[in-house]
Amino acid sequence: MKATDISEVARTAGVSTTTVSRVINGVTTVSPENRRRVLVAIKQLKYRPNPNAQRLAAGKANTVGLVIPRYEGIFNSYFALEVIKGIGTSAERIRCDLLLHITNGKTIPARSAVDGLIFLDIYGCEELLDDVLNQDIPIVVVNHRLEDLPVSYVAVDNILAAERVVGYLVGLGHRDIATITGDLKTQAGLDRLDGFLKAVKARQLVMRDAYVQVADFGLPSARKAMEVLLKLSDRPTAVFAASDDMALEAIQTALDKGIRVPEELSVVGFDDNPIASHGRVPLTTVRQPLQEMGRQALEVLVQQMGGKKRNPTQLLLPTELVERQSCRQTWIEAR
């Protein structure tokens, strides 16, 4: 049982394979009559071109590679699925295939299998990046700024977002603000901490070392961090967690110890994971346009693959503080 090929279509349509190829690829120089006959033949034979042959002959893959670091923290997250979703639906629209490549930091799809690459973060893939850059393959990185490198990226201003969180909390009267960080090996984790620190310094808030609890985006680490914070003699009145998951876990930990949120402790998260907006305490958090990041990443990549852009596009998408009910004023305001 052999699949029908282009020559068979050509034969039954009474034209050359070239003509068939032309109508398949939307080349306009085909007479309406011939086009019609080809179309009929294709339908009748249920012909579908062999993509491998197309790619080989045309020298382009019509595929973009989605490289995902095999790292729990990112792979496992709400973040990943949302971005994939954004990329996936866009890819479907422009009829381009998506090659999912989960990597241990050592491998990427073969050059000729893809026209371009999207990295979903580059945690653990730093060395790969050099390879890629040397291979002249179009690439865009999601969720990691690479300002000194000529690489396109689509990310979010985590520093600014964290600063805003602190500003918001200060506006509510908090001065003793702690943070539960993400994995500091990721840029997002690091930036969220940097922004926090920057704002704390700028506003000359109380800054104890213990107010920075290093965690790793994991639930257990968040719980541990929160337990430490709660035991502090000068317990913070507000906590900024670097992810919604961790924020939820932190709230849970506090509630377990009989500390009410937000009455006795304000908590802010990061992500705007829907599950967090519906919990016991609807979470005040930072919304990132995750699907949008995916969509834009693909768009930038496509432009680059089209050879339009020579210099990298570096995009910082806006975040938004979503106020819900996990924060509260610490004093009665003067009227």
Add this chain to the structure above:
Amino acid sequence: MKATDISEVARTAGVSTTTVSRVINGVTTVSPENRRRVLVAIKQLKYRPNPNAQRLAAGKANTVGLVIPRYEGIFNSYFALEVIKGIGTSAERIRCDLLLHITNGKTIPARSAVDGLIFLDIYGCEELLDDVLNQDIPIVVVNHRLEDLPVSYVAVDNILAAERVVGYLVGLGHRDIATITGDLKTQAGLDRLDGFLKAVKARQLVMRDAYVQVADFGLPSARKAMEVLLKLSDRPTAVFAASDDMALEAIQTALDKGIRVPEELSVVGFDDNPIASHGRVPLTTVRQPLQEMGRQALEVLVQQMGGKKRNPTQLLLPTELVERQSCRQTWIEAR
């Protein structure tokens, strides 16, 4: 800038392209000396074979297509990411590429682009299935039993799982048990309801129509369902929600109305989403081996692609009731 090709490798190794091809493909009939020289040349030239050419020449793609229905309920879920993860990590191990294809129910990857297909559920893709079956392309469906069709699947016994939930609840003394269903257009949703109904009947429990609240896996639908249940004059003492997300939302809804969980209302979920085990009320739920499903699906597919198996493999993986703290006895047991 042209990529190095096999003939270049052959030249620098002083052998024919055939020999190079042999060492690449692990054919054993190559002298150790030649093998060494080829390997050296490959490394030196940083040669990587062109997959498209390989696929075309060899007639196999070394790629499996992962078809995901473009449907919020499945695409968006914890379920999807976990299964993808299972498939992805397995695929990485057996060095097979993964083509992610998000579909509206009308398209699948071209036959020659993949050696086989994994459907992540088939919601909205029922017609596609016929196409696939007519195309003699190896396929396995995840999360949907197709007992009357000669199609491999890897799923979970949702009916049995739901029955067990009811059994568990009855064991705690509940007789007024309601359910918040998933989307009944999905088999998983339907089965969970069927199992529930079956068990309720078998145990001759109270069964009011209002005890079956049809929802769709979405949070808003779950909330609405719960609100209806709570207003009932004969309010149920226990609720089985068809997903953890919905269960959480249900608990939240109850708490909002001042109804304590589990003291006044027991709730059971489905999935064992980690976020549910850490909430205000650690959720008693049904664990499904999601990653395992992905892994097994790929394994079954690979066997099928190898031509080993002619008849379909139909797997029902075990679930497990994870008891946490969202359920409670309704009466003081006699001693």
Add this chain to the structure above:
DNA sequence: CTGAAAGCGCTAACAA
């Protein structure tokens, strides 16, 4: 154990 040569199915000059 090795290599020559014939494709795999399609695209793209180039000529007509």
Add this chain to the structure above:
DNA sequence: TTGTTAGCGCTTTCAG
């Protein structure tokens, strides 16, 4: 507007 003719880069008989 059309068809002829080379390839694209690799695998695979088949003969040696």
